[in-house]
Amino acid sequence: MDFSTLDLGQEATHAHTSAWVASTLRRQIAEGQLLPGTKLSEQVLAQALGVSRNTLREGFTLLDSELIITRIPNRGVFVASPTAEDVREIYAVRRTVEPAAAAWGSTLDLSTMRDIIETARSAQRNGDVSGMAGANQRFHELLVASTGSSLLGELMGRVLARMRLVFHAMRDAPDFHTHYVQGNAHVLDLLEAGKRLEAAEALRRYLDTAEAELLEHLRAAQEN
Structure with a gap:
């Protein structure tokens, strides 16, 4: 490079x-x-x-x-190239931090989050996988930033760097990110409606699904 x-x-x-x-x-x-x-x-x-x-x-x-x-x-x-153990560790952190931010973050920037969703949808329409992945990263980074904690922001920066490595493992599965454009939009709809605990639970389920899909993809890739 x-x-x-x-x-x-x-x-x-x-x-x-x-x-x-x-x-x-x-x-x-x-x-x-x-x-x-x-x-x-x-x-x-x-x-x-x-x-x-x-x-x-x-x-x-x-x-x-x-x-x-x-x-x-x-x-x-x-x-680094990600392993299944890396995926489990990343999602253990994300399941702990992100739903809590959705439920109790004190400075949610809903307007910017909506802009990010529209950017992701535009990338989806154009078949831009990298654009969807980047928007996904920014959405979750901004969500954690709503806690106002610089320590959590620093932790999320580390997690997202490792997460991007995992996303590259999915480059041969371009539909992977499409599900999560819609998932992020659903979480934001709930936040905008003031249903913060419902948003937190929806996010937890979303993270469970993403982890399972990533682990299955890595397992299949190792067998081939």
């Missing part, structure tokens, strides 16, 4: 630290710019980010602890 094309976003107060490196790469993974199995060249990536190799390695260590990247001895560092 040509790392010079990466969108590094706005320079932050702590730019060019290991935390900034990890945050930048995590965002690129969450946005689908770095795909599972991509080799992360130290020399090229350090130059693209404008950091030393030591700082880059420290950033890698943070991402390795989050299971977003994989270090393979004598081969290098790679963007």
